[in-house]
Amino acid sequence: MKLILLGAPGAGKGTQAKRLEEAYGIVQLSTGDMLRAEVASGSDIGKELKAVMEAGNLVTDDLIISMIASRVEQDDCKKGYILDGFPRTTAQAEALDKMLEDKGQKLDEVIEMVVDEDALVERITGRYTCADCGQGYHDSFQKPAKEGVCDKCGSGEFSRRADDNEETVRSRLVSYREQTAPIAEHYKAKGMLKTVDGMADIDEVTNQLKKILG
Ligand code: AP5
Ligand code: MG
Ligand code: ZN
Numbered sequence: 001m002k003l004i005l006l007g008a009p010g011a012g013k014g015t016q017a018k019r020l021e022e023a024y025g026i027v028q029l030s031t032g033d034m035l036r037a038e039v040a041s042g043s044d045i046g047k048e049l050k051a052v053m054e055a056g057n058l059v060t061d062d063l064i065i066s067m068i069a070s071r072v073e074q075d076d077c078k079k080g081y082i083l084d085g086f087p088r089t090t091a092q093a094e095a096l097d098k099m100l101e102d103k104g105q106k107l108d109e110v111i112e113m114v115v116d117e118d119a120l121v122e123r124i125t126g127r128y129t130c131a132d133c134g135q136g137y138h139d140s141f142q143k144p145a146k147e148g149v150c151d152k153c154g155s156g157e158f159s160r161r162a163d164d165n166e167e168t169v170r171s172r173l174v175s176y177r178e179q180t181a182p183i184a185e186h187y188k189a190k191g192m193l194k195t196v197d198g199m200a201d202i203d204e205v206t207n208q209l210k211k212i213l214g
Helices: 013-024 033-041 044-054 061-071 090-104 117-125 165-180 183-189 202-213
Strands: 002-006 027-031 081-083 109-114 126-132 137-138 191-195
Touching: 002 013, 002 183, 013 027, 013 081, 013 137, 013 202, 027 033, 033 044, 033 061, 061 090, 090 183, 109 202, 117 126, 117 165, 183 191, 191 202
Parallel strands: 002 081, 002 109, 027 081, 109 191
Antiparallel strands: 126 137
16 A cells, blocks of 8 residues: 655644554655754764755755655565655656656555644654654643653653754745645546644544544
């Protein structure tokens, strides 16, 4: 199964992708996570990426497209994948179409998670992640059962993203409106776009997604 989760920053793409990975045995391909890993490596390219991401701008299409093209060749993608944060521009969507066509493959679903803009800032500024296993949390909406202890792996180390401050979020939302929102039309024109109510609580959104995916 190959699917795209579309949605604004903070819509819940990563949260739901992790749940779908477990439920369907497919892998989450988050371009944001891949870029953050490159930044963390301290490479020269990582330093350039860091500046772009902390300004809330998009990284160049060429870099993203080649990153995804090599990632989908890896063995763990054979059963399928969930694209989270890609495609994000019309050029990326067209490159993905071509990439799949060349392999004789197609997408199974393109699902947009619709969330009010006011809620996005609150979600992003309250987000944190387990530093050891990557499980996502939120100060108000998704707390660990025992405060300060990761539900999944028991770690007490958490981190917050450098781009999760209000100023950067505002510019990420501008990039989203101007460059990413239009790609919903790209898939709508192909008759592929489905939507879920991303304002519902986390379990309910998972249920809506599973209803579509079967
Ligand atoms: P990326 O990492 O993709 O960030 P993003 O798109 O801004 O999305 P987020 O990860 O912030 O949101 P999410 O939808 O995953 O929300 P989450 O599930 O965590 O990209 C970062 C940067 O990398 C970009 O700005 C750009 O510079 C660059 N980049 C990445 N891909 C690129 C590309 N293709 N091209 C060019 N540049 C690229 O949820 C958020 C919070 O809300 C969590 O705390 C969660 O617990 C909570 N939450 C989730 N669902 C709910 C719910 N239903 N109710 C209440 N709370 C909820
Ligand atoms: Mg994410
Ligand atoms: Zn953990």
